[in-house]
Amino acid sequence: MLDFFTILSKGGFVLWCYTLQGVKTNFTEPINALIKDVILQERSGTANFVHGAVQMKYKLDNEYELIFVVGYQTILTLSYVDKLIDDVQQRFRDKYRQKLLDGTLCLLKTPFNCASEFAQLLKLAEQSQVKAPVMKTYEKSAKSQKTINSLKIEKNKKETPVNKKSKNSPKPGQNSSSGKSPDASPKPRKVEEPSDVARQRELFIQKQLQARSNKTDKKKKGLSDKSKKERVWDNGGTAKDAPVLDYSSPKPQTNGHEPDMELVTETEQSWVNRSSSIQALEVEEVETYDAVEVQKTSAAESDKKSSAGLFGMFRSLVGSKALTKEALQPVLDTMSDHLIGKNVAADIASKMCESVATKLEGKVLGTFSTIAYAVKQSLNESLVQILTPKRRVDILRDVLEAQRSARPYVVTFCGVNGVGKSTNLAKICFWLMENGFRVMIAACDTFRAGAVEQLRTHVARLNALHPPSKNNGISQVHLYEKGYGKDAAGIAMQAIYAARDQRYDVVLVDTAGRMQDNEPLMRALAKLISVNSPDLVLFVGEALVGNEAVDQLVKFNQALADHSNSQEPRIIDGIVLTKFDTIDDKVGAAISMTYITGQPIVFVGIGQSYPDLRSLNPKAVVQALLK
């Protein structure tokens, strides 16, 4: 059923793999896709990934730096996979514990083989899968266990509600009629009816009497309860427990050390249970303290145990403790809150924390490091990883490439209203001109009044900064405009053709701002992009945005994918983050945007003038974020 099951080291070596019936299927590519798209993108919260027809589940073992990946056909629904991974992980760890700790060289040299164990586990898992849907036989059901007596009791119980119903009626005279009501009993039983009715009546009267006496009792009790009573504490124990809890006199050692040890572990356990409600960090401390105490007492008791006890004591002091999810949770919660405070979208923050949790779970902490420190460190790494582009971002290089093949490099800007599309387009235009490229701006905002005029002003200013007289009389920037109310896609296309003819290097397409929910406008944008297939689709977003960033980007991407006719629709492949100077250290929007799209932030706008354009420094942003 499974296509493959692989055990990898985090360094990238395949330690052991199982393939269906020994067929050497190519699992390298799907696993690489999994690593690239899920693990490296910090989407580890969801342990499920579909690549082509293969569905994969994976688990990270952070203590031994392993990855377990299982792949099967998407059409199959295998419920046992999770358990199988856990079982195999446990078995593998137990078998190769020593080898796994011995470093990479040992990892490479050891011939890992757990085929027989795996076959056994797989068989077990598959059997459990087959068993599940089988129906229970009658003998197995709970109903068959009931005796006739129990059924009778059931009947009596059933009848009491009927009585209760009649209790609601105000007049006692109506009671008799309840027995005669058609739903009370079927006709063949009519012979018994009189006695039945009589019995019920008796019951009812008794009950009513009881109820009354109860009421009076309660009243009486209410009066009598006013007197003070000794309070009983839940966990306080009574005088009976005193001899057990009394440790003052040494216990007679009748059965050697065994019972004494048991007692100690019991008390320890009661400590642990009680302290579980306190914050996890403290629990950790309490536990280690207890362990030391226990080891001390046992060390005093016997020499043989003392050596093990001392060793255990040192171990507990050194604190080689694997992190658990429970211990991580409170720290992660505060981290999540902190991120949200820094303007990271709420669900992105929680997803990040989940991912960090899976990355840290099972990891063994060093002696002097706290959980908070480990979490912060790991989060720092993850955030830098997200902000670092996963592919090469070198627009100038790509423009040169386009120049060589004698075609213009086309960049489309899109985004919601008022985020600074035109302003940043002008800044990017200035940057390109500084690098000696000729730029054509296509005014495809044919909707907002003054949009074309705004660009015209920019072009005039840019031309003044780079006068044609300096470049052999050739103007370095040109505005391609066709007025208002026309089809934007058509204008963009004409602009690109004109740029090709007139040997412009770059075409910057300015589109109208649109809200992500405005369907006709989104459709128009998708058309513009699919018709002209630009080299770069930049989403312009402002750094002020919080939770809205998620919605904007998701819907823009969705619209571009939905309304495109091509097989592989173009979606956003870069982000311009604007108004970055206005947000101080609340730089969360950068994280939200890159996390959703997985695309790099290409430009950052930090002011009003032309040179106020920067590239993003991931480390600085993350530092501001975790401050």
Added chain:
Amino acid sequence: MERSCCELKLEMATSMKYYQEILRSFGIDENLLPIFVAVVVIILSAVIWRLVSGGKSRKSAVLLLGISQCGKSQLFSFLTSGLVKDTQISLKENEAPYIPNEKKKTILTMVDIPGQESIRSRFFDNHKSNALGILFVIDSEAFQKTIKDVAEFLFQILTDKTVHKSAPTLCIACNKQDLLMAKSKRVIQAQLEKELNTVRKTQSAALTSTSGGGNESVFLGEKGKDFQFQQLTKFKVQFIECNVKAGEEREINVDEVTSWIVSLV
């Protein structure tokens, strides 16, 4: 006991007087003596610390660098353990000791840095100061497709300030020579030089980053000339060919790599 103690005190007092006289003869005020002593102690301890720590952290790492899926981990596995392993994308670095020469008994650390763009800089930063040699691996078959990425990464390494300071020996290994369409090292060198020239141009025009920190890179090659590897005075760059998998007419061949590593020691 007491007497010896007194003698010691006396001796110290006389020696103190002696030192004070010396100081006076140099024209230094005797009140400055403690300061003088403190300065001497600080300098001495600094020198000792330098010697001790310098002896410990002598560069001993050979870094395996390169873009993703060019065969770093496989080369690493073959060099350190003599086995060819199946590999996937690495998430963290691999480290193993490597003894290049049985006689000399120097132990190098072989470090395989992941090639994925989003994580490689982190691991590279951790190890770059300790690099004795850098083995830059290139996929010779897919070179034409990946040349831009290769050139960008190589540019980053060559212009890095820390790398310039530690000045490791650089070796560019044209891997996967067993494949039919693999480019030879000569072609790769020529194309890389051309591409690095372009990258130099575009990178110098790139925008400054948001933090506003100084540009932490060194100019590559000589100004006003097209880039060539010979212009690198700090590094010795060497091109070699290798393949870790056996091809149709080629055996596994990493001889040049091992001889390069031997030359490092």
